[in-house]
Amino acid sequence: MIIVRPIQQSDYDALYRIAVESGHGFTSLPVNEELLRNRIAHTEESFAKDVTSPGNEGYLFVMEDTETGEVVGTSGIEAAVGLDDAFYHYHLGKVVHNSRELNIYNTVETLSLCNDYTGATEICTLFLSESHRKNNNGRFLSRFRFLFISEHQERFANTVIAEMRGVSDENGRSPFWEWLEEHFFSMDFPTADYLTGIGKKVFIAELMPKYPIYVNLLSKEAQAVINQVHPHTVPAVRLLEAEGFSRRGYVDIFDGGPTVEANVHNIKTVNHSKRCQVIIGEVQSSENYIICNTQVSNFRATQAPVSLRATAEQVVISQDVANALMVQEGDWVRLVAN
Structure with a gap:
C-alpha cells in the first residue's frame, strides 16, 4: 500500500x-x-x-x-x-511611455522586486x-x-x-x-x-x-x-x-x-472534501478516494476504494486501510474523490 x-x-x-x-x-x-x-x-x-x-x-x-x-x-x-x-x-507590471506631440504610445513590461x-x-x-x-x-x-x-x-x-x-x-x-x-x-x-x-x-x-x-x-x-x-x-x-x-x-x-x-x-x-465517521467492513464500491486521518503528528493518508453513507456522514473502509490510517471504528477521517 x-x-x-x-x-x-x-x-x-x-x-x-x-x-x-x-x-x-x-x-x-x-x-x-x-x-x-x-x-x-x-x-x-x-x-x-x-x-x-x-x-x-x-x-x-x-x-x-x-x-x-x-x-x-x-x-x-x-x-x-x-x-x-x-x-x-519579481512582479510583472507595465509602464506607459506616451507623447501626444509626437503621437507615440508605447507600453513596456517591467519586472519589480517585491x-x-x-x-x-x-x-x-x-x-x-x-x-x-x-x-x-x-x-x-x-x-x-x-x-x-x-x-x-x-x-x-x-x-x-x-x-x-x-x-x-x-x-x-x-x-x-x-x-x-x-x-x-x-x-x-x-x-x-x-x-x-x-x-x-x-x-x-x-x-x-x-x-x-x-x-x-x-x-x-x-x-x-x-x-x-x-x-x-x-x-x-x-x-x-x-x-x-x-x-x-x-x-x-x-x-x-x-x-x-x-x-x-x-x-x-478543500471545498469538495468531507469529514466522515469510520465503519470498518467490506467495501462495496470501486471508486477511489484520497483519505486521511484527522491527526497532526500521527497524520496518515492513502488512496483506496471506500463506500460512502453520505446521509449519515459515515464511510466504510477495509481493515487494511484502517490500519494504514491508524484509525479505529468510530474515528473520523477526511476524504475526497481522486
Whole structure:
C-alpha cells in the first residue's frame, strides 16, 4: 500500500537520495546534509507544536511503499513564508511611455522586486520517484496537502501559493538567470540556486537591481521563458490550475518560473472534501478516494476504494486501510474523490 506520513529522522538517507535525483532548480531540497537534517528536525518540531495561527512551521511529508518500506516521494507545506528570511519575487507590471506631440504610445513590461507573498502558505517540495509515477500517485502526493490544510486550517494562511519550476536545461542553464548573471551577479544559476536553498539569501538584496527592469532589455532567450514552466512541471501546474490556482504576474527571481496562488476557500479539494465517521467492513464500491486521518503528528493518508453513507456522514473502509490510517471504528477521517 502507498501511504503519506510526516518525515522522520530515519528517512534522512531517502531524503538525500531524492535531493540528488531532483536536480537543478529544486531549491527547497539542497544537497547538503546539515540543511536536510535541520529540515527534518524542524518538521518534527512543527508537527509536535500546538498552533493557533500560522508561523514559521514547516511540514514535510514522505510517500512510502509499505510493501517494501521504500520512501518514493516527498511533499511539503510551509505555513507562512518570509517571516524569518525575506521571500522575494519579481512582479510583472507595465509602464506607459506616451507623447501626444509626437503621437507615440508605447507600453513596456517591467519586472519589480517585491516581498508581496510574505505570510502566505506555500505548498512545495513535491517530488515523486520515476518508479512510482503511476496509479494517480502524483495527484495523490499533491492533493492530500489540501486535506491536511482543510482539517487544520488554524495552522495556515488564507492565501496558498506554489512556486513552479522555471525553464532550465539538464546542466542547470537558465536563460533568465544568464542575463541577470551577466549584468548583476557574476554567479552561475546552480550556485545561486544552491545558496538560496541553504538559506543564504542576503546576496539577493545586496546584488539585485533596485529599480524595475524593462523586460524588452533582456535577451530574447530570457524574455521567452518568463512565466513559463519546466517541461517536467507541466502536469503539476495543470493540476493546480484545476484546483483553482491562477497566475497573478509573480515570477521566480532566478529562473522566471510562475508562482500560482489561490484563496484556501476556493481550492477545489478543500471545498469538495468531507469529514466522515469510520465503519470498518467490506467495501462495496470501486471508486477511489484520497483519505486521511484527522491527526497532526500521527497524520496518515492513502488512496483506496471506500463506500460512502453520505446521509449519515459515515464511510466504510477495509481493515487494511484502517490500519494504514491508524484509525479505529468510530474515528473520523477526511476524504475526497481522486
